[in-house]
Amino acid sequence: MSEGLAEPADLRPAPSGERRRPVWVVPDEVPAIVPRAARLTEARWVAKYRWAALAGDLAAAVIGGSLALVARFGAQIDLGYILLGAVLPIAWLACVALERGYETRYFGTGPEEFRSIIRAAVALTALIAITSYAIKLELARGFVVLAVPMTCLAAMTGRWVLHRSISRRRFAGRCMRKVLVVGRNDQVTTLRRHLEERPADGYVVVATCLPRGDAFEEPEPERLGRTEMDILAAVDQYEVDVVAVAADPELAGHSLRKLSWALEQRGVDLIVSPGIVEVAGPRISIRPVAGLSLLHLERPSVSGGPHLLKSIFDRVVGFLLLIGIAPVLLVTALLVKLTSRGPVLFRQTRVGRGGERFEMLKFRTMVVDAEERKAELQVLNEGNGVLFKLRDDPRVTRVGKYLRRFSIDELPQLVNVLRGDMSLVGPRPPLPAEVARYAIEDERRMLVKPGLTGLWQVSGRSDLTWEESMRLDLRYADNWSIALDLLILWKTARAVLGRDGAY
Numbered sequence: 178m179s180e181g182l183a184e185p186a187d188l189r190p191a192p193s194g195e196r197r198r199p200v201w202v203v204p205d206e207v208p209a210i211v212p213r214a215a216r217l218t219e220a221r222w223v224a225k226y227r228w229a230a231l232a233g234d235l236a237a238a239v240i241g242g243s244l245a246l247v248a249r250f251g252a253q254i255d256l257g258y259i260l261l262g263a264v265l266p267i268a269w270l271a272c273v274a275l276e277r278g279y280e281t282r283y284f285g286t287g288p289e290e291f292r293s294i295i296r297a298a299v300a301l302t303a304l305i306a307i308t309s310y311a312i313k314l315e316l317a318r319g320f321v322v323l324a325v326p327m328t329c330l331a332a333m334t335g336r337w338v339l340h341r342s343i344s345r346r347r348f349a350g351r352c353m354r355k356v357l358v359v360g361r362n363d364q365v366t367t368l369r370r371h372l373e374e375r376p377a378d379g380y381v382v383v384a385t386c387l388p389r390g391d392a393f394e395e396p397e398p399e400r401l402g403r404t405e406m407d408i409l410a411a412v413d414q415y416e417v418d419v420v421a422v423a424a425d426p427e428l429a430g431h432s433l434r435k436l437s438w439a440l441e442q443r444g445v446d447l448i449v450s451p452g453i454v455e456v457a458g459p460r461i462s463i464r465p466v467a468g469l470s471l472l473h474l475e476r477p478s479v480s481g482g483p484h485l486l487k488s489i490f491d492r493v494v495g496f497l498l499l500i501g502i503a504p505v506l507l508v509t510a511l512l513v514k515l516t517s518r519g520p521v522l523f524r525q526t527r528v529g530r531g532g533e534r535f536e537m538l539k540f541r542t543m544v545v546d547a548e549e550r551k552a553e554l555q556v557l558n559e560g561n562g563v564l565f566k567l568r569d570d571p572r573v574t575r576v577g578k579y580l581r582r583f584s585i586d587e588l589p590q591l592v593n594v595l596r597g598d599m600s601l602v603g604p605r606p607p608l609p610a611e612v613a614r615y616a617i618e619d620e621r622r623m624l625v626k627p628g629l630t631g632l633w634q635v636s637g638r639s640d641l642t643w644e645e646s647m648r649l650d651l652r653y654a655d656n657w658s659i660a661l662d663l664l665i666l667w668k669t670a671r672a673v674l675g676r677d678g679a680y
Contacts, residue, residue: 222352226284226343233335234273238266241328249319258320268304269328272297282446285343285352285379290336298329344377353381357411360423360450362387368423368450384415409439419446483658490659491601495594502588509540509585517574519545522589527606530626535598537606538589542577543570590629602662603628604650622650625657635668 242262246254277283278293302325309316346352356372358365365385372380386408412420420440422433437447451472464471499506510521523541526534544550550572573581580586593599599606606627632649653661 222343222346223281223284226339227279227281229339230279230284230336231270233339234270234278234332235266237331237335238269238328240331241326242266242324244327245320245324248323249317258317261316261320262324265324265328269297269301269332272300272304273332276300285340285347285377287340290340291333294329294332294336297332298325301325301328343379347376347379350376350381352379354379354418354446355383355416356380356419356421357384357386357408357415357417358382358421358423359386359408364423364450368421372421380419380421382421383417384411386411408436409443412440412443412445417445419448422447422449424450487600487657487659487662488597490662491594492597494601495591499591499595502591505585506588509580509588512576513540513542513574513580516576517541517544526609527627528609528612528623529598529606530623532612532623534609535593535596537598538592540580540586540589542574542580542586543572544574547572587629594629598626600626600628601630602653602657602665603631604653605631605633605646619647619651622647622654624654630665630669632665635665635671 242265246258246262250258273279273293276293276296278290278297283289283293302321305316305321305325308314343352353376358369358372360368365387369382369385372378372382408420411417420436422436433449440447513521519541521541523539523543524536525539527537529535577586590599594601603626604622607622612623632653633646636645636649
């Protein structure tokens with residue numbers, strides 16, 4: 178690719194149904210373009226979000242400090258602690274700002290905002306400890322122990338409310354960052370699809386720029402016109418906020434560096450997709466090696482301490498859940514026994530971690546001869562091509578319909594969790610017939626134990642295609658963590674109550 182200002186690029190809205198022959202170019206000398214007023218001032222929603230975050234954090238510090246003072250000292254509060262309570266909100270805002278809690282790029286992203294709050298709480302605790310030691314100030318430990326955690330909890334609650342609010346607006350098409358995607362056809366298609374699948378992240382692709390010879394063949398929902406221009410002119414033409422570069426060897430190194438300089442002058446963010454899909458952030462790190470910033474991809478955790486911790490967590494929480502829902506299990510068992518002929522529990526062979534087979538337990542939701550009647554219903558299969566599913570399966574009992582709708586039939590699998598056959602969170606436990614159809618790469622899903630719930634449970638359940646289900650299982654196997662397990666457990670309750678994909 179030439180480094181000079183050669184041919185202009187053909188930029189078109191994404192996606193396009195017309196074949197074109199574009200070429201991108203990054204000029205050696207960036208033309209002097211006066212940024213528009215819109216580039217010099219933040220969008221109104223960004224300013225409102227920042228002020229709302231500041232107000233929420235300030236209120237959180239006031240609430241946390243006040244509650245700590247009252248809980249520790251009651252009505253007799255020393256003047257010194259009143260002054261300390263007044264200084265606490267200022268120190269809290271400073272710590273959040275230092276931990277990048279007010280940076281525009283993190284607004285509405287969720288995890289990064291919450292991490293900044295947690296890091297700010299740790300920093301504030303360290304600041305109080307160091308300051309009190311340096312000036313020999315004797316502080317009541319009860320005040321510090323109460324004030325900082327309550328401030329952190331209140332601030333995280335406020336950010337969660339803000340995040341929910343901005344997510345609703347983004348699903349309605351508001352408060353979005355306009356994105357220009359640059360790359361080759363297949364990489365651009367993949368990157369655009371991932372950005373459009375999660376509108377809550379706040380990115381909307383308004384145009385794409387492809388190299389010579391590539392062309393989209395997808396239907397175009399809306400034409401914005403055809404203009405011959407390079408990437409920088411495209412940025413100005415479509416007033417984009419972000420340029421997303423899909424992995425491509427032709428736009429890298431010095432060319433990409435010059436592009437970043439030009440975008441920096443225009444106040445436009447640059448994001449680069451490394452082309453590694455289905456890999457979570459904790460496994461990816463940037464390390465300086467030999468003067469270069471290299472992307473390191475860590476191996477997934479398949480054994481050792483993390484798995485031992487997960488096993489302990491599963492058994493402890495599983496036991497507590499089993500004790501807590503014992504009345505529900507007893508009532509369900511009686512209903513199954515009294516309303517249909519057959520055993521209370523349905524036992525089925527499934528394949529666990531490392532290909533080991535085990536007997537999975539469920540409450541019986543079908544008639545006794547369900548397997549014999551399966552062949553005659555095969556033509557009505559509404560499953561994903563591999564699994565047999567029917568929304569109105571005549572083999573399901575009246576009680577079984579309600580058990581399936583709220584996933585109560587799966588609660589006996591807590592016994593499998595206590596046995597060590599399953600985990601609370603993991604891939605869906607497959608049948609031996611499914612495992613026989615696995616490709617070599619699909620076998621990676623058996624690096625971890627199957628789960629009572631998982632990404633498949635909170636992403637559509639039976640409504641997923643086979644490929645989508647497998648993709649989610651592989652994503653979990655490659656990126657699992659205790660934090661991810663807790664997030665999935667929390668989302669499972671919403672999925673069960675919503676009853677999406679349960680039949």
